[in-house]
Amino acid sequence: MTHTTDTGRYRLMDAQPVNLDGVAVADASVGLVAFDSPDDPEPSLVVGADGSVVEMDSRGCDDFDVVDAFIASHGLDVAVAPRAMATPDVEVATMLVDPAVPRGDVVALVAGMTPAKLARVLGTLTPAELTLAMTKMRARRTPSNQAHVTNRSDDPLLLAADAATAAAFGFREIETTVPVLADAASNAVAVSVGAAVASPGVLVQCSVEEATELEMGMRGLVSYAETVSLYGTEQVFVDGDDTPWSKALLASAYASRGVKMRVTSGGGAEALMGAAEGRSMHYLEARCVSLARAIGAQGVQNGGIDAASVAASVPGGVRMMMAENLMVMARNLESCTGNDALMSESDVRRTSRTLPMLLAGTDFICSGFGSIQRYDNMFGPSNWNAEDLDDFLLMQRDWGVDGGLRTPAPADVRALRRRAVDAVTAVYRHLGLADFSPQWADQAVEAAGSKDVPAADLMVPLTASRVIAETGLTMVDVVAALYETGFDAEAEAMLAMLRARVAGDYLQTSAIFTEDFAVLSAVTDPNDYAGPGTGYRPTPARQAGIDAVRQQRSVADLRASQAARASDAFREVGPAAAGSDPREVVIGVSPATGRQLWVTLSGLPVEAVLDELAAGLEEEGCTARVVRVDHTIDLGLIGLTAARLAGSGIGIGLQAKGTALIHRRDLAPLANLELYSVAPVVDAAHYRLMGVNAGRHAKGATPVPVRNPYTDEAIEARYHTTVVALVAIERACCTPGAVPQELAVTR
């Protein structure tokens, strides 16, 4: 198929960002199919007399690959399996959606389902059903979110400042990684200290090679792990240098040190690595999730992840990614719901991909919201980035849902960034890891990204990490250094995080910490959604935190900003009489003009607008008289009232916000000769032209109408809240039955 580019319409459409995205023809032979590949197996389960699985999903046990073999021997509840496998797909799907069916009943039944069976069930759900099922099936009641904090230079000071910022915005997990592997230990320390400055209890991981990551966990340098990758085919699994057994041991190794761990998978990974065996992404992911449960992981990060744009390139791919997440929840595991790697150049598509999860609420809406700028994200840009923090906060507010983020005060963020930078500077100096210049520190505090920190020295994190490794430094030493250098609260917070390992409560499914180190998990905070009126609702305090974005303005704010530009240019000289001069045009202004409102939406003082109108009339040999119309706020009526007072029968109506029209005394109130409706874009020259045309009308001519200024910007979104406030003020100044007053306007 070729693109038709022969008309302007297609040139316009081709130029849109969405057309940079790769869109694939579904091709099951290479795994480029979301659901239902012809080679996906028929669900089946045969259990032998000894309770062992002899056939699963149409494959006999002698032919089991490593994934089959591990799931078959560890992942299935064979007692419930006969019932689970025999229940029709749509019946199970209905149980997932039906609020009257307890979550626990679904979890118990799903435990007996093979990967192919669960894939079939979830493939039947529509997007709206997936959303409802997620609302009910996620493990933890309270939703949360995870941030990426990285930068191009592994700059410890910027990492600390950005970790503090992420924690201030409400993220309860922070994931860092390195462009330079040898920097890992330094990054882990800097991010942990920075996060502790802003909020106790934020979990921190550093995504690197499996064994290195485990070692950092053992030394307390990170408080959880996530980059434990699972794949749906044996070939890709082994290419990833692991097997289900090595991963199972790895899971136990983390738990043995009291460190939270989840695994990573995601549809499209096998196609991307050229070994999908002709299976659909959905089926292969069903194998990954079954395996995650089988090895005893408490949770899964999935939903495309690194292959999100592969999944998104095929029909139904975005729905498939959401079904992956629900699959995790149905297996009674923590779900970190992707929305991680940027899956489109289009703001519309990437928003569309995330919205259902934000609405449903999940354990972590993003398995990596890029809390830093796109260019600093060493995982690659996320679907959501620092550039989008305000968008996300407003989306939470729009829908009244908790996406895990909050609005910190900008001044608090600066103070936290400074303290984070100071704490890392002190710790690194105390431990002999590095000395930072004051200039570097200042740049890191103020930076929007690493390009703003030219003072950063790339050798510093390398040297610091080497010293950490060679001296066997642990997080206990960091705690001591914080205390010795006067960062007592941070020392306490980081020690509390280490002590939490001893209790082990945060090893349970979906665990996060509150700022008071209470564990919220499937055990302590189980999802209790059972239909409308139940389940998680933000507390009034949390709702206020969601609603109070920093951009919000009140009528009082607007009144104050108008009052700051008050002028005494307007003086009432008495009731306005009808004029008799055929060259006289009357300009009627709105009730609040010169009383409470002085400036139009385009920023012009009202008296300047009146000057322009008068000057335009003068060009045509006409005169202007100004009256204030107090009995109405309707612009048509203001203009008509003015026209009826004018000797020429032509009036101009002007609201203080700048909307203006030309009226004639014999027209109906809502008719008019010319109208400037979009006040924010009307400038002085336009008002001058309106004066000229009003003069021409006064002389009985038919002038060429002035072309209204237009814009493709969301002008109403920008000004309508202000307009509501302005109109309320006008309304309060309006006196029904009052007669128009003549105004003297001085400059």
Added chain:
Amino acid sequence: MSSPAASGRDPSTVTVDAVRAGGVTMDDLRIHPDTLAHQADVAEAHANPQLAENFRRAAELATLDDADVLAAYEALRPHRSSAADLEQLAASLAERGAPRCAALVAEAALVYARRGLLRP
């Protein structure tokens, strides 16, 4: 007293002052096998027997040195170990009071042999 650490120390005595005095090591901040066994019971009661099994394996590993745990993980990665290596690892784990981990290794040895994942 809250659950003791692997070292036997009461974590409530692991204060910042104690850290500053130099008397705290990571062993004082390591989870005790009994605590993992308790967490296994909790997981079991919350409908996840596989998570429980993981915690029971973890309880066995909790008494091993970091290096031994890392070595066991490494040995299970593909093409790292011969059948004899895995047999030996399983025996050694069983000997050190880690029967569940030993069983995991023994099971791996069988599947690796069938799927060609042993060290040639």
